[in-house]
Amino acid sequence: xxxxxxxxxxxxxxxxxxxxxxxxxxxxxxxxxxxxxxxxxxxxxxxxxxxxxxxxxxxxxxxxxxxxxxxxxxxxxxxxxxxxxxxxxxxxxxxxxxxxxxxxxxxxxxxxxxxxxxxxxxxxxxxxxxxxxxxxxxxxxxxxxxxxxxxxxxxxxxxxxxxxxxxxxxxxxxxxxxxxxxxxxxxxxxxxxxxxxxxxxxxxxxxxxxxxxxxxxxxxxxxxxxxxxxxxxxxxxxxxxxxxxxxxxxxxxxxxxxxxxxxxxxxxxxxxxxxxxxxxxxxxxxxxxxxxxxxxxxxxxxxxxxxxxxxxxxxxxx
Amino acid sequence: xxxxxxxxxxxxxxxxxxxxxxxxxxxxxxxxxxxxxxxxxxxxxxxxxxxxxxxxxxxxxxxxxxxxxxxxxxxxxxxxxxxxxxxxxxxxxxxxxxxxxxxxxxxxxxxxxxxxxxxxxxxxxxxxxxxxxxxxxxxxxxxxxxxxxxxxxxxxxxxxxxxxxxxxxxxxxxxxxxxxxxxxxxxxxxxxxxxxxxxxxxxxxxxxxxxxxxxxxxx
Numbered sequence: 001x002x003x004x005x006x007x008x009x010x011x012x013x014x015x016x017x018x019x020x021x022x023x024x025x026x027x028x029x030x031x032x033x034x035x036x037x038x039x040x041x042x043x044x045x046x047x048x049x050x051x052x053x054x055x056x057x058x059x060x061x062x063x064x065x066x067x068x069x070x071x072x073x074x075x076x077x078x079x080x081x082x083x084x085x086x087x088x089x090x091x092x093x094x095x096x097x098x099x100x101x102x103x104x105x106x107x108x109x110x111x112x113x114x115x116x117x118x119x120x121x122x123x124x125x126x127x128x129x130x131x132x133x134x135x136x137x138x139x140x141x142x143x144x145x146x147x148x149x150x151x152x153x154x155x156x157x158x159x160x161x162x163x164x165x166x167x168x169x170x171x172x173x174x175x176x177x178x179x180x181x182x183x184x185x186x187x188x189x190x191x192x193x194x195x196x197x198x199x200x201x202x203x204x205x206x207x208x209x210x211x212x213x214x215x216x217x218x219x220x221x222x223x224x225x226x227x228x229x230x231x232x233x234x235x236x237x238x239x240x241x242x243x244x245x246x247x248x249x250x251x252x253x254x255x256x257x258x259x260x261x262x263x264x265x266x267x268x269x270x271x272x273x274x275x276x277x278x279x280x281x282x283x284x285x286x287x288x289x290x291x292x293x294x295x296x297x298x299x300x301x302x303x304x305x306x307x308x309x310x311x312x313x314x315x316x317x318x
Numbered sequence: 319x320x321x322x323x324x325x326x327x328x329x330x331x332x333x334x335x336x337x338x339x340x341x342x343x344x345x346x347x348x349x350x351x352x353x354x355x356x357x358x359x360x361x362x363x364x365x366x367x368x369x370x371x372x373x374x375x376x377x378x379x380x381x382x383x384x385x386x387x388x389x390x391x392x393x394x395x396x397x398x399x400x401x402x403x404x405x406x407x408x409x410x411x412x413x414x415x416x417x418x419x420x421x422x423x424x425x426x427x428x429x430x431x432x433x434x435x436x437x438x439x440x441x442x443x444x445x446x447x448x449x450x451x452x453x454x455x456x457x458x459x460x461x462x463x464x465x466x467x468x469x470x471x472x473x474x475x476x477x478x479x480x481x482x483x484x485x486x487x488x489x490x491x492x493x494x495x496x497x498x499x500x501x502x503x504x505x506x507x508x509x510x511x512x513x514x515x516x517x518x519x520x521x522x523x524x525x526x527x528x529x530x531x532x533x534x535x536x537x
Contacts, residue, residue, distance in 0.1 A: 008372055011379050048369045054358065057365030061343065068340040080389050089391030089398060096395045100387055100438060103380060104429040111428075131428065132376050143383045150390050160385025164433075165378070170339060175374045180367035181328075181342050181349075187363065188353025189321040197319075224325050229487065233494050241498050253502040256491040257480065257510035264476040268469075271332055275374060278338075280432040280468040284441055286461050292472070295465040299473055299522045306517045314510070 002125040005049060007136045012045030017158045018165055022075055030073030034166065037066045041173065060177070067170025074166045077159035092150075099146040103138040110134025168282045174274035178226050185225065194221060195238030207250075208312055210243040215308040218259050219266035219300075226272025228263030235259070250315035258311040265304035268296040324349030380433050388438060396439045397446035406447040408463055409530035412470040413523050415440055419474025420515060424481035430471050441467040452537040459536055466529060470522070477518035480511035 019039035025031050040063050048056055066072065080088070089096065111131045117124040125133045143157060165172060185191075198217055204210050214235060221231035240259060244250040267273045271290060281292050288294070324345045331341030350360030384392075400406050422429045429435070444467045448455060455463070479485045483504040495502055 004373065004376075007376055007379065011376065014379065014382060044369070045372060045375075048372060051365075051369075053362035053366040053369075055365065056369045057361035057363070060364055060368045061361065064339045064343045068337045068343070080391075082394075085389070085391040085394045087391075089394035092391060092395070094395065094399065096387065096390065096392050097439075099383065100392060100434070103383070103434055104427075104431075108427055108429070111426075132373070135376070135428075136379060139379050139383055143386070146383060146386055146390075150386070152386060152389065156389060157382035157386045160389050161382030162385075164381045164385045172375070172378065174338060174342075176368055176371045177339065177342050179371035179374055180364055181324075181345060183367035183370070184346055184349050184353075184360075184363055185321070185324060188324065188349045188355070190325060190349075193319055193321045197322075224328065229490055232487075232490060236494055237498070241495075241500065245500065252495055252500045253506035254510045256495060256502065257507045258514060260487050260491055261477065261480060261511060261514045267476060268472060271338070272328070274338075275377075276432075276472050280436065280471075281465070283432055283437050284461075284464040284468060286464060287457075288461065291461055291465040292468045295462070295469040296472065299469070299518070299525055302521050303477075303514075303518055306521070307514055310513055310517070314513070 001123050002133055004126065004129045004132065007132065008045045008048070010136065012042045012047075014158070014161065015039075015042035015045060015165075018042075018162045021077070021155075021158060021162050022166075025075040025077070027076035028073045030071060031075070033066055033071030034073060034075060037063060037072055037170065038165070040066070060180070063170075063173055064177070067173065072166075072169055074169070075162055077163045077166075079160060079163055095149075099142040099149075102142040102145060103135070106138035106141050107131065107135040110137050164283070167285060168279060171274065171279055171282045174278055178272055178274055182225050182227055182230050186230065190225075191230075191234035195234055198235075198238055204239070204243055207244070207248040207316060210239060210248060211250075211312045211315065212308055214239045214244060214255070214259060215262040215304065215311060218263040219269075219304050222263040222266030223270040224272065226267070226270055226274070228260055228267055231263050231266070232256075232260055244315060248316065251318050254311065254315045254318060258307050258314070262304055262307040262311075265300045265307065268300035269293060320352040321349065323352045377431065377433055380431075384433060384438050392438050393442040396442040397449075400443040400446040401450050403447075404450065406443075407451055407530045408444045408448045408466070408533055409526040409528075411444055411447050412440075412466055412529075413526045415467075416470045416474045416519065416522060416526065419471060420478035420519060423475055423478040424515070426482040426485070430475060432468060432471060436467050436471050440471065448533055452533065459533065463533075466526070470526070473518060473522045477511075477515045481508050481515060483508045 015038050019035045022031055023035035111134050115127045115130050202213055217235045218231050222228045240255050244255050245252050277292050281289050327345040327348050346364050419430045441464045444463050488504050488507050491507055
């Protein structure tokens with residue numbers, strides 16, 4: 001049966017290759033730093049399930065030290081020039097889009113069909129992770145098609161992948177690190193503390209006040225945690241259920257649906273949601289790390305206010 | 319109130335623009351101390367949580383194949399395609415992408431993403447549209463357009479996905495309410511995500527059309 005662990009091993013091998021190629025890249029004055037960083041990240045994927053919690057923790061601290069104190073440079077893998085790319089784009093035509101579109105198409109087809117697929121009575125893959133595993137199939141298929149059709153040097157995918165990962169740099173571990181911080185916040189009782197502050201110091205005698213504090217609280221708590229999923233249980237247990245639903249008789253479905261979306265407005269504005277906001281800025285070579293957030297704030301704030309009004313208008317009516 | 323100290327470290331650290339990795343590590347140790355964890359337990363909790371979160375990095379698996387296609391001219395091809403469409407402006411193009419992203423993800427189709435779609439296809443197309451309209455771009459304009467390409471993907475995904483009943487956040491809402499003894503059906507939750515989806519399209523769509531004006535004024 002194919003599980004998430006197999007994807008981790010595949011990703012670990014890719015990062016191990018990035019580390020080795022970085023080590024040999026004399027154009028990068030900090031090549032040892034890059035090799036150590038990607039090598040440790042590879043070790044986390046290859047061996048993380050067997051290392052034990054403390055060893056994994058030490059590994060994370062080593063990654064933080066390397067990334068945090070500027071040990072990484074930017075490699076210069078051999079690639080094509082802009083002029084060469086123009087020529088190839090003309091020669092190959094729109095068929096170039098096919099491998100790129102194979103990734104989502106196969107991910108989608110796999111998600112729809114492979115959930116219950118069996119080989120000799122054994123499930124083909126872990127049904128709970130069917131989307132991610134199908135994405136893995138999509139990547140493999142796209143890679144095979146591209147290699148057979150375009151016939152680049154054998155190492156080209158790894159060198160080109162290294163070009164992109166060096167552009168992302170230490171930001172690459174930020175989403176995972178923030179998810180880990182969220183888990184630690186939860187364990188040390190940040191949620192309860194927030195709900196105590198919210199209920200003790202803010203007036204909540206009117207239905208509108210409860211709705212406004214719930215929606216704005218979802219956005220603010222999401223802003224801090226970087227994830228609306230962490231904010232939802234806390235705000236709903238503290239304000240949503242006791243006040244909006246039980247005291248004022250609001251609809252739980254409307255409260256839950258719009259409340260979560262109010263949280264998503266917070267996601268648009270926070271550097272803590274690194275996967276959506278910070279990694280793309282690196283991926284697109286923006287000089288301003290917060291460039292994507294700045295493009296999103298003027299949508300997030302009106303939409304948050306609209307959600308608050310929408311909830312107030314609907315939640316006590318249906 | 320001690321647990322909130324870790325949150326304070328994050329807020330202050332980000333405001334003072336320290337390296338985020340160091341800020342988060344500091345917040346982990348402060349939170350561990352405030353939560354009465356020993357140093358050993360704090361490091362172990364960090365390692366455990368980081369290891370359990372490896373799932374969020376799976377998307378990096380697409381980098382080799384995207385890089386390979388870029389090497390063979392994918393971005394340039396995306397530019398050529400849009401350069402031929404004279405009605406294409408950056409704002410209109412991103413408006414179409416926003417709509418397509420919202421609708422597809424509302425049906426559970428994960429077509430999009432920053433590494434797969436935005437970097438190799440959407441951003442180059444959005445840049446090419448403006449180049450067709452107003453000639454070569456200066457660096458700030460190019461960055462503005464790229465940031466808006468990433469934003470269109472995020473807004474479309476966030477405010478479309480909850481219309482699909484089998485998405486994680488719908489399950490989380492249902493699970494949380496179930497535990498409290500309040501039973502709701504996933505379909506009810508999905509239906510009430512629709513008004514916000516429409517508002518998000520109207521607000522962000524208006525901004526994209528205004529972006530066209532802003533770009534025209536910069537030429």
